[in-house]
Amino acid sequence: MTPEQVAQFLERFPHGRDLVAEQQAADAQADAAWAVKEQEWKAAAEAAKAEGKPAPRPLRREDAPAYRYRLPTFLVAREDLVDACRWLRDNPEVDMAVLEFVSAVDWPDRLEVVYALSSHARHHGVVLKVAVPKDDARVPSVTGVWTGADWHEREAYDLFGITFDGHPDLRRILMSEDWKGHPLRKDYVYEDPQWLVDLAIQRKHEIAATGERWEGRGSRT
Numbered sequence: 001m002t003p004e005q006v007a008q009f010l011e012r013f014p015h016g017r018d019l020v021a022e023q024q025a026a027d028a029q030a031d032a033a034w035a036v037k038e039q040e041w042k043a044a045a046e047a048a049k050a051e052g053k054p055a056p057r058p059l060r061r062e063d064a065p066a067y068r069y070r071l072p073t074f075l076v077a078r079e080d081l082v083d084a085c086r087w088l089r090d091n092p093e094v095d096m097a098v099l100e101f102v103s104a105v106d107w108p109d110r111l112e113v114v115y116a117l118s119s120h121a122r123h124h125g126v127v128l129k130v131a132v133p134k135d136d137a138r139v140p141s142v143t144g145v146w147t148g149a150d151w152h153e154r155e156a157y158d159l160f161g162i163t164f165d166g167h168p169d170l171r172r173i174l175m176s177e178d179w180k181g182h183p184l185r186k187d188y189v190y191e192d193p194q195w196l197v198d199l200a201i202q203r204k205h206e207i208a209a210t211g212e213r214w215e216g217r218g219s220r221t
Helices: 005-010 019-052 078-090 147-158 192-211
Strands: 073-075 098-107 108-120 124-132 138-140 163-165
Touching: 005 078, 019 073, 078 108, 078 124, 078 192, 098 138, 098 147, 147 163
Parallel strands: 073 124, 138 163
Antiparallel strands: 098 108, 108 124
């Protein structure tokens, strides 16, 4: 997206945040702070040299954040999500006709739903993010904008426990329907589903009936 298109998007959705611009501003602020520290260190080193004292310990700059935004990336309110998606798809100058994927990230204080969009005709892309609290993990479905969101949203529901309001068939897609919990949540604790417990008991009885030993085959009872 061009800077003009980014400006149009933010004008249309004023509650949205340009995460690339925020990162660039944070980088510039960090660079300025580092330059000040370097000047202070050089002055201190020269003063120590003039007094015949050891130079101060060399500075060590903190590492930059590991994540970097490769595409225009916006954080939007969940109330604006569907309208933002339609605007990006239907605006002919932007033409985000393709939904590449829907995924999610479990942060310590929130969940983020991530939407990667692209335009094959214009050879550019954009990422949308929606932050939701863990105790109210729900966003509107975008299956009405891109039907291909169907299985992606089911996967995020299955693995992260995020509810997609308005989804036509929201159910698990990887785990069994009676699976307990959501495996990609940071607070997930594995617990055998009942069918797996029943299967292990059945198998143990089958092995016992053959006279084989169960030792070494696990501790399920």
